[in-house]
Amino acid sequence: MRTFSVKIGSRRITLSDRMIQENDYRKWWIIPVVAGVYLLPLFLNEYSIYLMNMLAATIIGAVALDILCGFCGQLSLGHAAFIGIGAYSYGICHMTLAINPIFSLFIAGFTGAFVSLLIGIPSLRLKGLYLAIATMGFTFITDEAVRFLRAWTNGVEGFKISRIIDIGFVQLNSGDAGFYYFIYTLVIVAVIFSRLLLESKIGRAFTSIRDSDVAAEVSGINILLYKVLCFAISSFFASLSGALMGIIIGMISPEDINIMQSINYLIMLVIGGMGVVYGAVIGAVLITFLPEWISMLSNSFLPMTVDLSILQYLIFGLLILFFIVFEPNGVYGRWTVVKGYFKTFPFNERKVGRIAWIYRWR
Amino acid sequence: MKILQVTDLFMSFRGLVALNGIGFSVEKGEIFGLIGTNGSGKSTFFNCVNHLYQPQRGKITYKGKHDLLSKRSHQIAKMGIARTFQNLELFHYTRVLENIMVGLHPRLDMRRYLRKFTLKALMSEWEADKNEAFKILNFLGITRFHSRLVTDLPYGLQKLIELGRALAAQPDLLLLDEPSAGMNESESKEVARLIKSIRDDFGCTILLVEHDMNLVQSICDRLCVLDSGEIVTIGRPDEIVKDPKVIRIFLGEESDA
Numbered sequence: 178m179r180t181f182s183v184k185i186g187s188r189r190i191t192l193s194d195r196m197i198q199e200n201d202y203r204k205w206w207i208i209p210v211v212a213g214v215y216l217l218p219l220f221l222n223e224y225s226i227y228l229m230n231m232l233a234a235t236i237i238g239a240v241a242l243d244i245l246c247g248f249c250g251q252l253s254l255g256h257a258a259f260i261g262i263g264a265y266s267y268g269i270c271h272m273t274l275a276i277n278p279i280f281s282l283f284i285a286g287f288t289g290a291f292v293s294l295l296i297g298i299p300s301l302r303l304k305g306l307y308l309a310i311a312t313m314g315f316t317f318i319t320d321e322a323v324r325f326l327r328a329w330t331n332g333v334e335g336f337k338i339s340r341i342i343d344i345g346f347v348q349l350n351s352g353d354a355g356f357y358y359f360i361y362t363l364v365i366v367a368v369i370f371s372r373l374l375l376e377s378k379i380g381r382a383f384t385s386i387r388d389s390d391v392a393a394e395v396s397g398i399n400i401l402l403y404k405v406l407c408f409a410i411s412s413f414f415a416s417l418s419g420a421l422m423g424i425i426i427g428m429i430s431p432e433d434i435n436i437m438q439s440i441n442y443l444i445m446l447v448i449g450g451m452g453v454v455y456g457a458v459i460g461a462v463l464i465t466f467l468p469e470w471i472s473m474l475s476n477s478f479l480p481m482t483v484d485l486s487i488l489q490y491l492i493f494g495l496l497i498l499f500f501i502v503f504e505p506n507g508v509y510g511r512w513t514v515v516k517g518y519f520k521t522f523p524f525n526e527r528k529v530g531r532i533a534w535i536y537r538w539r
Numbered sequence: 540m541k542i543l544q545v546t547d548l549f550m551s552f553r554g555l556v557a558l559n560g561i562g563f564s565v566e567k568g569e570i571f572g573l574i575g576t577n578g579s580g581k582s583t584f585f586n587c588v589n590h591l592y593q594p595q596r597g598k599i600t601y602k603g604k605h606d607l608l609s610k611r612s613h614q615i616a617k618m619g620i621a622r623t624f625q626n627l628e629l630f631h632y633t634r635v636l637e638n639i640m641v642g643l644h645p646r647l648d649m650r651r652y653l654r655k656f657t658l659k660a661l662m663s664e665w666e667a668d669k670n671e672a673f674k675i676l677n678f679l680g681i682t683r684f685h686s687r688l689v690t691d692l693p694y695g696l697q698k699l700i701e702l703g704r705a706l707a708a709q710p711d712l713l714l715l716d717e718p719s720a721g722m723n724e725s726e727s728k729e730v731a732r733l734i735k736s737i738r739d740d741f742g743c744t745i746l747l748v749e750h751d752m753n754l755v756q757s758i759c760d761r762l763c764v765l766d767s768g769e770i771v772t773i774g775r776p777d778e779i780v781k782d783p784k785v786i787r788i789f790l791g792e793e794s795d796a
Contacts, residue, residue: 376665378647381633385641388630395589396704397616397645452632 214361218354226357227425232465233360234421237367239445239461240454241414244371246443247452248380249407250387252305255296255312256415257438258319259289263416264423264433265323265330268338273329278342282420289416290409297408301401316436323431335430338423351425360421367414371454374410383407384452444493448500450507459508467493541603542567542712542744543588548597550583550768557583558594559768565712570738570745572755572776575765576788581748582625584765585714588746589622590615601712617645621705622714625748627697629689629704636685638700639672642707646671675703678740679733694721702733706741713737715747719754727751731758752789756780764788 218226242256266288270281296315300308323330330336340351342359349356374380382403385393394400423429441464449460471489479488504511543565550558557580565571573581586592588599590612599607607615621642630638647668655661676682679699689697698718705713718734719727731754738745749755755762756776764771764779766788772779779785 378644378649381637381641382644384633384637385630388632389628391591392624392628392630392704393641394612395591395616395622396641397613397708398641399611399613 211365214365215358218357223352226354227352228465228469230351230357230360230425231422232462233357233364234418234425235445235465236364236458236461237414237421238418239442239449239457240367240371241411241418242442243446243451243454243457244374244383244414245407245411246446247457248375248383248387249404251300251404251407252309253312253411254309254436254439254443255315255319256442257434257436258312258316259293259412259415260419260422260438261319261323261429261431261434262292263289263419264338264429265336266416267420267423268336268429269329271342272337272339279344282417285420286413286417289412289419293408293412294405297405300408301404313436313439316434316439320431320434323434330431333431335428336423338427338429340424340427342424351427356424360425363417363421367417368454368458375454379403379406387452444497446507447497447505448507450509453507453509456507456509463508467496540567541565542601543746544598544600544603545584546598546600548584548587548594548599550580550587550592550594550597556768558587558597560597561765561768561770562597563763563770563773565744565746567711567744568738568742569760570734570747570758572747572749572759572762573765574749574752574755574762575771578767579765580768581765582716585622585716585746585748588615588620588714616708619708619711620714621708621710621712623698623701623705623716623718625716625720627694627701629697629701631690632688634686634688635681635692635700636669636672636676638689639675639703639707640668642675642704643668643671645708672707675707678706679703695726698722706737709741710743713741713743713745715745715749717748717750719749719751727754730754734758752780 217229221229238256238260241259242253245251245253245256263285267281267285270276270284271278276284296312300311303311324332342349342351342356344359347355349359375384382393382398385396385398386400386403386407390400419429445460445464446457447460448463449458450456468489471492472485475483475485475488500507506513541564545564546562547560548558548562549556549560561580561584573584575581583592587594588607590607590610594608597608601607601615601618601620605618607620610618630641652661652664655664673682673685676685679702681696681699681703684692684696689700692700698721702715702718705715715734719730722730734745734747735758737743747755747759759776761773762776762779763773764782764785771784771788772782774782
C-alpha cells in the first residue's frame with residue numbers, strides 16, 4: 178500500500194491508496210428505511226396492508242430468483258414451481274398434518290430446497306437458454322403433478338390455506354398489521370442474508386461461476402457443489418415466499434404455477450437490476466404496484482370503457498422494452514451511475530463538459 | 540525435487556494430434572519456458588495440467604505423488620496449481636478486489652467465522668481476508684484500482700489482475716499462458732522483472748508459455764521447444780537459441796539460393 182501525506186497547518190495527515198476509493202460498508206440509510214417500513218401500517222387501510230403483505234412475499238421471491246439468476250447466472254423459468262411447492266407443502270404441513278405454522282414455514286422452505294436438488298443436479302450440464310427451457314419443463318411437470326396428486330392437493334379446485342398463523346405468543350391474521358410486522362421481519366432477514374451471502378466466500382463463488390466458469394474452476398471453486406448450493410438457497414427462499422403468499426391469499430391452486438409467474442419474476446430483476454439485492458427489491462416494488470398505479474391513473478384520466486388488462490399489458494411491455502434498450506442494468510444500475518456522478522462531483526468528466534458549455538455562452 | 544513429471548502425454552482432437560507423446564519434468568523453484576509456433580500444443584498442455592482437457596494417454600505427476608489426471612480441476616487448484624489464461628478469463632462484472640479474493644477461495648475457511656461471536660470479531664476476520672488480497676495488490680502495485688470494475692481497466696492491468704488472482708492462491712506451481720501478449724517492449728520488460736520477483740518472493744515454480752524470445756531468454760532457467768505436438772529439444776536458453784533445429788522452426792528453412 179502506498180502512502181502519502183498532506184500537511185494542513187500544523188497537522189500532518191497520512192493517506193493511503195486504500196483509503197481513496199474504499200467502499201463504505203456502514204450504510205446508515207438502512208435505519209430510516211427500516212423505521213419507515215415498520216411505521217407504515219399506522220397510515221394504511223386494510224387493502225393497502227394486504228397489498229404491502231403481497232409485496233413482502235414478492236420481494237422474498239424476487240430476492241430468491243436474484244440469488245439464482247443474478248448472482249450465479251443460472252437463468253431459471255422454474256421459479257413459479259418452487260413458489261407453488263412452497264405454498265402446497267406449507268398447506269399440507271399446517272392444514273392436513275396440523276404442524277406448528279413456524280415449523281411448517283421451515284418445512285416448506287426445505288421441501289423446496291430438496292426438490293431443487295432433484296432438478297438442479299441434472300440441470301448442471303445445461304447453460305443459459307437450455308437451462309431456462311429445462312426449468313420451464315419443470316414448471317409444467319409441477320403443475321401436472323399437483324393436479325395428479327388430488328388426494329393431497331385437492332386438485333384443480335385449489336387448496337385452502339388458513340389465513341391465521343399462530344406464532345406461539347400471538348395469533349396473526351394475514352390481513353392485519355400484526356402479520357405485516359412478521360412478514361417484513363422475514364423480508365429484512367432475507368435481504369440481509371443475501372447481502373452477506375454476496376460478500377462472503379460463497380457469494381464470490383456464485384458470481385465467479387456467472388462471469389467465467391472455467392476461471393472459477395481453476396481457482397479452486399467446486400462448480401458442481403456451488404451450483405447445487407445456489408439452487409438450494411434460491412429455492413428455499415422461493416418456497417418460503419410461496420408459503421407466505423398462500424397464507425396471504427388463503428388459497429393456492431394449480432393455475433398459480435404457470436410460466437407467466439416465472440417470467441414476471443424475471444421482469445422484476447430486469448427492471449430493478451439483476452445481480453444486486455436492492456435491485457430485486459426495487460423491481461418487486463415496481464411490478465407489484467404498477468397495476469395499481471395504472472388502474473388509478475386510468476380511473477382519473479380515461480373513460481370507463483377502456484379495458485384495463487390490455488392497458489396493463491401494453492404498459493408492461495413498453496416498460497420492459499424501455500429498460501432492455503436504454504438501461505439493461507435496471508433502476509439500480511442507473512442509480513449507481515447517478516451516485517458515482519455525485520460522489521466524484523467536482524472531478525468528473527461531465528463537469529468538464531459543463532465548463533465548456535459555460536465558455537460557449539460567454 | 541521434481542514438482543511436475545510429464546510422461547508420454549498424448550492428446551488429439553478428433554484425429555488432429557495436439558500433443559504427441561511429450562514427456563519432461565520441471566524442477567522445484569525453476570522458471571521453465573514452453574515455446575513453439577502457434578498450434579504446437581502449448582496451451583493444450585496447460586489445459587491438460589488443469590484437467591480441463593482429458594488426454595487420451597499419458598500421465599502427469601505432481602510433487603511425485605499426485606496423479607493430476609485422476610483429479611478434478613478444482614481439486615488440482617487446491618493442491619497448489621494456479622494459472623492465467625491467454626485470452627483473459629476474468630470476472631468482468633465484479634471489482635478488482637473481489638477478483639483477487641476469488642483466488643483466495645481455497646485458502647479461506649468459512650468455519651473460522653462460526654467461532655466468532657461478536658460483530659467486531661466477525662468484521663475483523665473479514666478485514667483479515669481483505670488484507671490478504673490487498674497484500675497481493677500491493678505486490679503488483681495496483682492497490683489504487685481495488686474498487687474499480689475490471690471491465691473499465693486497460694488490458695495490461697487486466698493481465699496483472701489475472702496474475703494477482705493466481706498469486707492469491709499462494710501456488711506452488713504457477714502456469715502463465717503468454718503473460719506478455721499484447722504488450723510493448725517496456726511493459727514486457729516489466730513483466731519479466733515481475734515474474735522473477737514472483738519466483739523469489741512467493742517461492743513458486745513457474746511454467747511459462749511465451750512467444751517473446753527476448754523475454755524467455757532473459758528469465759527462463761530451462762526451455763522446452765514444441766513443434767506440432769512434439770518436443771524438439773529441452774535445454775538452457777543460450778543453448779536453445781543456437782540449436783539449428785530450433786532456428787529452422789522459428790525462422791524457416793534457410794534458402795541457399
